[in-house]
Amino acid sequence: MRLSLLSDLNAERAARRAAILVTDIASGEQRLVREAEIAGDPLADELRDRLRQGRSGLVEQEGRQLFLTVQAPPVRLAVIGAVHISQALAPMARAVDFDVTIVDPRTAFATPERFPDAPVLAEWPDTVLPEMGLDRYTALVALTHDPKIDDPALAAALRSECFYVGALGSRKTHERRVQRLTESGFTEADLARIHAPIGLDIGAVSPAEIAVSILAEIVATLRKERRRSA
Known part of the structure:
Protein backbone atom coordinates (compact mmCIF):
# COMPACT_ATOMS: atom_id res chain seq x y z
CA MET A 1 0.00 0.00 0.00
CA ARG A 2 1.29 3.46 -0.86
CA LEU A 3 2.18 5.58 2.14
CA SER A 4 -0.20 8.31 1.00
CA LEU A 5 -3.10 5.81 0.91
CA LEU A 6 -2.25 4.52 4.38
CA SER A 7 -2.11 8.08 5.67
CA ASP A 8 -5.50 8.89 4.14
CA LEU A 9 -7.01 5.69 5.55
CA ASN A 10 -5.70 6.48 9.02
CA ALA A 11 -7.08 10.01 8.77
CA GLU A 12 -10.56 8.66 8.00
CA ARG A 13 -10.29 6.22 10.90
CA ALA A 14 -9.27 8.97 13.32
CA ALA A 15 -12.19 11.12 12.19
CA ARG A 16 -14.68 8.22 12.59
CA ARG A 17 -15.54 8.26 8.89
CA ALA A 18 -16.01 5.11 6.85
CA ALA A 19 -13.84 4.35 3.85
CA ILE A 20 -13.27 1.46 1.46
CA LEU A 21 -9.95 0.47 -0.09
CA VAL A 22 -10.42 -0.92 -3.60
CA THR A 23 -7.64 -3.26 -4.76
CA ASP A 24 -7.34 -4.68 -8.28
CA ILE A 25 -6.26 -8.28 -7.68
CA ALA A 26 -4.42 -8.64 -11.00
CA SER A 27 -2.54 -5.34 -11.11
CA GLY A 28 -2.32 -4.51 -7.42
CA GLU A 29 -3.58 -1.00 -8.17
CA GLN A 30 -5.37 0.56 -5.19
CA ARG A 31 -7.62 3.52 -4.56
CA LEU A 32 -9.47 4.83 -1.53
CA VAL A 33 -13.17 5.65 -1.62
CA ARG A 34 -14.42 7.78 1.27
CA GLU A 35 -18.01 7.34 2.41
CA ALA A 36 -18.93 10.80 1.12
CA GLU A 37 -17.65 9.82 -2.34
CA ILE A 38 -19.52 6.55 -2.76
CA ALA A 39 -22.51 7.95 -4.64
CA GLY A 40 -20.34 9.10 -7.55
CA ASP A 41 -18.20 5.96 -7.76
CA PRO A 42 -18.61 3.38 -10.58
CA LEU A 43 -18.87 0.70 -7.88
CA ALA A 44 -21.47 2.64 -5.87
CA ASP A 45 -23.96 -0.22 -5.43
CA GLU A 46 -21.31 -2.73 -4.38
CA LEU A 47 -19.63 -0.22 -2.07
CA ARG A 48 -22.92 0.67 -0.37
CA ASP A 49 -23.78 -2.99 0.11
CA ARG A 50 -20.39 -3.83 1.59
CA LEU A 51 -20.50 -0.82 3.89
CA ARG A 52 -24.02 -1.72 5.01
CA GLN A 53 -22.82 -5.21 5.92
CA GLY A 54 -19.53 -3.96 7.34
CA ARG A 55 -17.78 -6.80 5.50
CA SER A 56 -14.83 -6.86 3.13
CA GLY A 57 -14.85 -9.12 0.09
CA LEU A 58 -14.34 -9.76 -3.62
CA VAL A 59 -16.45 -8.24 -6.41
CA GLU A 60 -16.13 -8.43 -10.16
CA GLN A 61 -16.38 -5.50 -12.58
CA GLU A 62 -15.91 -5.83 -16.33
CA GLY A 63 -13.91 -9.02 -15.95
CA ARG A 64 -11.67 -7.63 -13.20
CA GLN A 65 -11.59 -8.98 -9.68
CA LEU A 66 -11.53 -6.27 -7.05
CA PHE A 67 -11.12 -6.70 -3.32
CA LEU A 68 -13.05 -4.20 -1.21
CA THR A 69 -11.51 -3.63 2.22
CA VAL A 70 -14.15 -1.99 4.40
CA GLN A 71 -13.12 0.30 7.23
CA ALA A 72 -16.11 1.46 9.30
CA PRO A 73 -16.06 3.14 12.71
CA PRO A 74 -17.28 1.03 15.63
CA VAL A 75 -20.89 1.81 16.47
Whole structure:
Protein backbone atom coordinates (compact mmCIF):
# COMPACT_ATOMS: atom_id res chain seq x y z
CA MET A 1 0.00 0.00 0.00
CA ARG A 2 1.29 3.46 -0.86
CA LEU A 3 2.18 5.58 2.14
CA SER A 4 -0.20 8.31 1.00
CA LEU A 5 -3.10 5.81 0.91
CA LEU A 6 -2.25 4.52 4.38
CA SER A 7 -2.11 8.08 5.67
CA ASP A 8 -5.50 8.89 4.14
CA LEU A 9 -7.01 5.69 5.55
CA ASN A 10 -5.70 6.48 9.02
CA ALA A 11 -7.08 10.01 8.77
CA GLU A 12 -10.56 8.66 8.00
CA ARG A 13 -10.29 6.22 10.90
CA ALA A 14 -9.27 8.97 13.32
CA ALA A 15 -12.19 11.12 12.19
CA ARG A 16 -14.68 8.22 12.59
CA ARG A 17 -15.54 8.26 8.89
CA ALA A 18 -16.01 5.11 6.85
CA ALA A 19 -13.84 4.35 3.85
CA ILE A 20 -13.27 1.46 1.46
CA LEU A 21 -9.95 0.47 -0.09
CA VAL A 22 -10.42 -0.92 -3.60
CA THR A 23 -7.64 -3.26 -4.76
CA ASP A 24 -7.34 -4.68 -8.28
CA ILE A 25 -6.26 -8.28 -7.68
CA ALA A 26 -4.42 -8.64 -11.00
CA SER A 27 -2.54 -5.34 -11.11
CA GLY A 28 -2.32 -4.51 -7.42
CA GLU A 29 -3.58 -1.00 -8.17
CA GLN A 30 -5.37 0.56 -5.19
CA ARG A 31 -7.62 3.52 -4.56
CA LEU A 32 -9.47 4.83 -1.53
CA VAL A 33 -13.17 5.65 -1.62
CA ARG A 34 -14.42 7.78 1.27
CA GLU A 35 -18.01 7.34 2.41
CA ALA A 36 -18.93 10.80 1.12
CA GLU A 37 -17.65 9.82 -2.34
CA ILE A 38 -19.52 6.55 -2.76
CA ALA A 39 -22.51 7.95 -4.64
CA GLY A 40 -20.34 9.10 -7.55
CA ASP A 41 -18.20 5.96 -7.76
CA PRO A 42 -18.61 3.38 -10.58
CA LEU A 43 -18.87 0.70 -7.88
CA ALA A 44 -21.47 2.64 -5.87
CA ASP A 45 -23.96 -0.22 -5.43
CA GLU A 46 -21.31 -2.73 -4.38
CA LEU A 47 -19.63 -0.22 -2.07
CA ARG A 48 -22.92 0.67 -0.37
CA ASP A 49 -23.78 -2.99 0.11
CA ARG A 50 -20.39 -3.83 1.59
CA LEU A 51 -20.50 -0.82 3.89
CA ARG A 52 -24.02 -1.72 5.01
CA GLN A 53 -22.82 -5.21 5.92
CA GLY A 54 -19.53 -3.96 7.34
CA ARG A 55 -17.78 -6.80 5.50
CA SER A 56 -14.83 -6.86 3.13
CA GLY A 57 -14.85 -9.12 0.09
CA LEU A 58 -14.34 -9.76 -3.62
CA VAL A 59 -16.45 -8.24 -6.41
CA GLU A 60 -16.13 -8.43 -10.16
CA GLN A 61 -16.38 -5.50 -12.58
CA GLU A 62 -15.91 -5.83 -16.33
CA GLY A 63 -13.91 -9.02 -15.95
CA ARG A 64 -11.67 -7.63 -13.20
CA GLN A 65 -11.59 -8.98 -9.68
CA LEU A 66 -11.53 -6.27 -7.05
CA PHE A 67 -11.12 -6.70 -3.32
CA LEU A 68 -13.05 -4.20 -1.21
CA THR A 69 -11.51 -3.63 2.22
CA VAL A 70 -14.15 -1.99 4.40
CA GLN A 71 -13.12 0.30 7.23
CA ALA A 72 -16.11 1.46 9.30
CA PRO A 73 -16.06 3.14 12.71
CA PRO A 74 -17.28 1.03 15.63
CA VAL A 75 -20.89 1.81 16.47
CA ARG A 76 -21.29 3.80 19.67
CA LEU A 77 -24.34 3.56 21.90
CA ALA A 78 -25.00 6.36 24.35
CA VAL A 79 -27.45 5.13 26.98
CA ILE A 80 -29.08 7.93 28.94
CA GLY A 81 -30.20 6.54 32.26
CA ALA A 82 -28.57 3.98 34.53
CA VAL A 83 -31.83 2.04 34.87
CA HIS A 84 -32.77 -1.65 34.86
CA ILE A 85 -33.29 -1.68 31.09
CA SER A 86 -29.81 -0.21 30.68
CA GLN A 87 -28.31 -2.97 32.84
CA ALA A 88 -29.73 -5.54 30.43
CA LEU A 89 -29.04 -3.51 27.27
CA ALA A 90 -25.36 -2.74 27.92
CA PRO A 91 -24.01 -6.34 27.81
CA MET A 92 -26.26 -7.20 24.86
CA ALA A 93 -24.94 -4.22 22.90
CA ARG A 94 -21.35 -5.07 23.75
CA ALA A 95 -21.99 -8.60 22.49
CA VAL A 96 -22.64 -7.16 19.01
CA ASP A 97 -19.47 -5.03 19.28
CA PHE A 98 -21.06 -1.69 20.13
CA ASP A 99 -19.08 0.76 22.25
CA VAL A 100 -21.47 1.47 25.12
CA THR A 101 -21.43 4.47 27.47
CA ILE A 102 -23.92 5.03 30.30
CA VAL A 103 -24.78 8.64 31.15
CA ASP A 104 -26.81 9.57 34.23
CA PRO A 105 -26.25 12.44 36.68
CA ARG A 106 -27.92 10.47 39.47
CA THR A 107 -24.95 9.09 41.36
CA ALA A 108 -27.06 6.59 43.26
CA PHE A 109 -27.72 4.77 39.96
CA ALA A 110 -24.64 5.59 37.86
CA THR A 111 -22.12 3.33 39.57
CA PRO A 112 -19.46 0.96 38.21
CA GLU A 113 -20.90 -1.82 40.38
CA ARG A 114 -24.17 -1.73 38.44
CA PHE A 115 -22.38 -1.49 35.07
CA PRO A 116 -19.13 -3.43 35.39
CA ASP A 117 -18.54 -3.73 31.64
CA ALA A 118 -19.28 -0.22 30.40
CA PRO A 119 -18.03 3.29 31.15
CA VAL A 120 -20.41 5.16 33.44
CA LEU A 121 -20.50 8.97 33.41
CA ALA A 122 -22.31 10.49 36.39
CA GLU A 123 -22.83 13.75 34.52
CA TRP A 124 -25.62 15.70 32.86
CA PRO A 125 -26.05 14.73 29.18
CA ASP A 126 -25.69 18.27 27.87
CA THR A 127 -22.27 18.40 29.54
CA VAL A 128 -20.76 15.15 28.30
CA LEU A 129 -22.48 14.44 24.97
CA PRO A 130 -20.77 17.28 23.07
CA GLU A 131 -17.43 15.85 24.21
CA MET A 132 -18.38 12.42 22.85
CA GLY A 133 -18.83 13.86 19.37
CA LEU A 134 -22.15 12.35 18.33
CA ASP A 135 -21.93 11.24 14.68
CA ARG A 136 -23.67 9.07 12.09
CA TYR A 137 -22.25 5.94 13.72
CA THR A 138 -23.77 6.81 17.09
CA ALA A 139 -27.09 5.66 18.53
CA LEU A 140 -28.66 7.36 21.54
CA VAL A 141 -31.39 5.99 23.77
CA ALA A 142 -33.10 8.05 26.48
CA LEU A 143 -34.44 5.80 29.23
CA THR A 144 -34.85 7.82 32.44
CA HIS A 145 -38.46 9.04 32.04
CA ASP A 146 -37.17 12.32 33.52
CA PRO A 147 -37.47 15.25 31.08
CA LYS A 148 -34.69 17.13 32.88
CA ILE A 149 -32.31 14.35 31.86
CA ASP A 150 -33.82 12.92 28.68
CA ASP A 151 -34.76 16.15 26.87
CA PRO A 152 -31.24 17.66 26.76
CA ALA A 153 -29.88 14.33 25.53
CA LEU A 154 -32.51 14.10 22.80
CA ALA A 155 -31.86 17.70 21.80
CA ALA A 156 -28.14 16.96 21.43
CA ALA A 157 -28.88 13.85 19.36
CA LEU A 158 -31.31 15.68 17.08
CA ARG A 159 -28.72 18.38 16.41
CA SER A 160 -26.26 15.68 15.37
CA GLU A 161 -26.12 12.97 12.69
CA CYS A 162 -26.96 10.12 15.09
CA PHE A 163 -28.33 7.27 12.98
CA TYR A 164 -30.73 6.25 15.75
CA VAL A 165 -32.51 8.26 18.44
CA GLY A 166 -34.93 6.49 20.76
CA ALA A 167 -36.89 7.44 23.86
CA LEU A 168 -38.74 5.36 26.44
CA GLY A 169 -42.32 6.20 27.28
CA SER A 170 -45.93 5.80 26.23
CA ARG A 171 -47.48 7.62 23.29
CA LYS A 172 -48.95 10.19 25.69
CA THR A 173 -45.54 10.69 27.27
CA HIS A 174 -44.07 11.17 23.83
CA GLU A 175 -46.76 13.69 22.87
CA ARG A 176 -45.74 15.82 25.84
CA ARG A 177 -42.09 15.33 24.91
CA VAL A 178 -42.78 16.47 21.35
CA GLN A 179 -44.54 19.56 22.65
CA ARG A 180 -41.57 20.49 24.85
CA LEU A 181 -39.05 19.94 22.07
CA THR A 182 -41.21 21.87 19.60
CA GLU A 183 -41.22 24.79 21.99
CA SER A 184 -37.42 24.49 22.03
CA GLY A 185 -37.33 25.06 18.28
CA PHE A 186 -37.27 21.58 16.78
CA THR A 187 -39.28 20.96 13.62
CA GLU A 188 -41.70 18.17 12.81
CA ALA A 189 -39.03 16.57 10.62
CA ASP A 190 -36.53 16.69 13.48
CA LEU A 191 -38.92 15.05 15.90
CA ALA A 192 -39.87 12.34 13.40
CA ARG A 193 -36.35 10.96 13.89
CA ILE A 194 -37.19 9.88 17.45
CA HIS A 195 -38.21 6.23 17.79
CA ALA A 196 -40.96 6.37 20.39
CA PRO A 197 -42.29 4.27 21.94
CA ILE A 198 -38.79 2.85 21.75
CA GLY A 199 -38.00 -0.62 20.40
CA LEU A 200 -39.60 -3.06 17.99
CA ASP A 201 -43.14 -4.05 18.89
CA ILE A 202 -42.51 -7.59 20.14
CA GLY A 203 -44.80 -7.40 23.17
CA ALA A 204 -41.83 -6.90 25.50
CA VAL A 205 -42.65 -6.74 29.21
CA SER A 206 -39.54 -7.24 31.34
CA PRO A 207 -36.51 -4.91 31.29
CA ALA A 208 -34.49 -7.57 29.48
CA GLU A 209 -37.19 -8.05 26.83
CA ILE A 210 -37.43 -4.29 26.32
CA ALA A 211 -33.65 -4.20 25.94
CA VAL A 212 -33.89 -6.87 23.24
CA SER A 213 -36.51 -4.85 21.37
CA ILE A 214 -34.38 -1.69 21.59
CA LEU A 215 -31.21 -3.39 20.37
CA ALA A 216 -33.09 -5.07 17.51
CA GLU A 217 -34.48 -1.71 16.39
CA ILE A 218 -31.03 -0.10 16.55
CA VAL A 219 -29.48 -2.86 14.43
CA ALA A 220 -32.35 -2.71 11.91
CA THR A 221 -31.90 1.04 11.60
CA LEU A 222 -28.14 0.74 11.30
CA ARG A 223 -28.36 -1.69 8.40
CA LYS A 224 -31.11 0.29 6.69
CA GLU A 225 -29.25 3.59 7.08
CA ARG A 226 -26.11 2.17 5.54
CA ARG A 227 -28.07 1.72 2.31
CA ARG A 228 -28.39 5.47 1.89
CA SER A 229 -26.18 7.25 -0.58
CA ALA A 230 -23.60 9.41 1.12
